[in-house]
Amino acid sequence: MEQLTDGHGRAIQDLRVSVTDRCNFRCQYCMPAEGIPWLEREQILTYEEIARVVGVLAAMGVHDVRLTGGEPLIRRDLPRLVAMLTSLGDVREVSITTNGFLLERDATALVEAGIARFNVSVDSLQRDRFYRLTRRDALAQVLRGLEELARHPDAHPIKINAVALRGFTEDEVPAFVELARETAYEVRFIEFMPLDGSHEWSQEQVLTGAELHALVHAVHPLDPEPREPSATARVYRFADGRGRIGFINPVSEPFCSDCNRIRLTADGHLRTCLFSLRETDLRTPLRERASDAELDEIIRRAVWRKELKHRIGEPGFVQPDRTMSAIGG
Numbered sequence: 001m002e003q004l005t006d007g008h009g010r011a012i013q014d015l016r017v018s019v020t021d022r023c024n025f026r027c028q029y030c031m032p033a034e035g036i037p038w039l040e041r042e043q044i045l046t047y048e049e050i051a052r053v054v055g056v057l058a059a060m061g062v063h064d065v066r067l068t069g070g071e072p073l074i075r076r077d078l079p080r081l082v083a084m085l086t087s088l089g090d091v092r093e094v095s096i097t098t099n100g101f102l103l104e105r106d107a108t109a110l111v112e113a114g115i116a117r118f119n120v121s122v123d124s125l126q127r128d129r130f131y132r133l134t135r136r137d138a139l140a141q142v143l144r145g146l147e148e149l150a151r152h153p154d155a156h157p158i159k160i161n162a163v164a165l166r167g168f169t170e171d172e173v174p175a176f177v178e179l180a181r182e183t184a185y186e187v188r189f190i191e192f193m194p195l196d197g198s199h200e201w202s203q204e205q206v207l208t209g210a211e212l213h214a215l216v217h218a219v220h221p222l223d224p225e226p227r228e229p230s231a232t233a234r235v236y237r238f239a240d241g242r243g244r245i246g247f248i249n250p251v252s253e254p255f256c257s258d259c260n261r262i263r264l265t266a267d268g269h270l271r272t273c274l275f276s277l278r279e280t281d282l283r284t285p286l287r288e289r290a291s292d293a294e295l296d297e298i299i300r301r302a303v304w305r306k307e308l309k310h311r312i313g314e315p316g317f318v319q320p321d322r323t324m325s326a327i328g329g
């Protein structure tokens with residue numbers, strides 16, 4: 001089967017699947033305190049429908065799947081979906097991005113179902129600041145979940161993603177650096193992107209990867225590691241050999257040129273870029289019993305028009321209507 005490729009010659013190998021738009025946190029940079037109107041149950045793809053789309057895409061060479069949300073662990077019986085996906089011949093790897101609140105409960109089942117890599121979103125290591133940012137007093141629960149996960153050798157490397165916010169994250173750097181140096185967790189700082197529910201994002205709020213790198217390097221010198229193709233993070237090793245730390249800089253150092261990612265929303269729409277202003281409905285043809293060949297054609301046509309890059313900071317940039325919580329990381 002011909003490798004799925006976009007109109008810029010990029011091979012698409014990575015699918016992010018949002019299994020729900022719902023979340024048990026209310027992060028300030030993502031959604032308002034009252035949440036957002038959730039999708040109706042019947043709009044959400046069933047596990048069988050997700051597995052069907054993943055199967056069609058995997059046959060086209062899209063063999064890495066990352067499960068996201070909202071918060072994926074709040075969707076019931078998620079390990080069943082994981083087992084369905086890992087049993088698909090062309091799927092090479094299934095990973096997950098979670099806020100960690102339900103990890104203590106689900107870690108073992110997810111590892112046993114075949115999750116290969118875990119990204120856990122933790123933006124503060126201080127209880128009161130964590131609460132202020134997520135509107136949940138949940139740091140202790142998340143750290144217990146991480147400990148439970150870390151007991152599984154198959155779950156490593158475990159990556160901890162911290163959204164970098166100017167005027168907030170600077171004070172968190174020492175604790176995250178210590179975490180990266182003292183544990184097996186790989187810490188990455190992610191620049192704040194214009195995907196917030198209240199559309200209040202501004203360039204001034206972005207604490208750049210370069211600024212964070214300078215803060216860390218000033219105390220613990222860093223050596224760059226070679227960047228893997230299509231990787232989002234720029235990873236550094238501490239010069240004294242004690243761990244690694246990474247910076248994901250979509251705003252200040254975009255990595256679109258070798259982007260190999262597409263996304264499937266919880267309600268069955270294909271997004272060819274995180275910042276797409278258009279989507280392709282796959283749920284309707286799925287429910288109208290389209291054949292694999294028909295789905296293949298719809299997908300190839302949509303991906304051929306994949307955006308070359310995002311246009312953050314350019315005149316005319318338009319923030320997508322769909323928020324990060326409804327797209328998934």
Ligand code: SF4
Nearest residue numbers: 256259273274309310
């Ligand atoms: S912004 Fe779009 S094109 Fe750029 S890396 Fe992200 S998904 Fe790919």
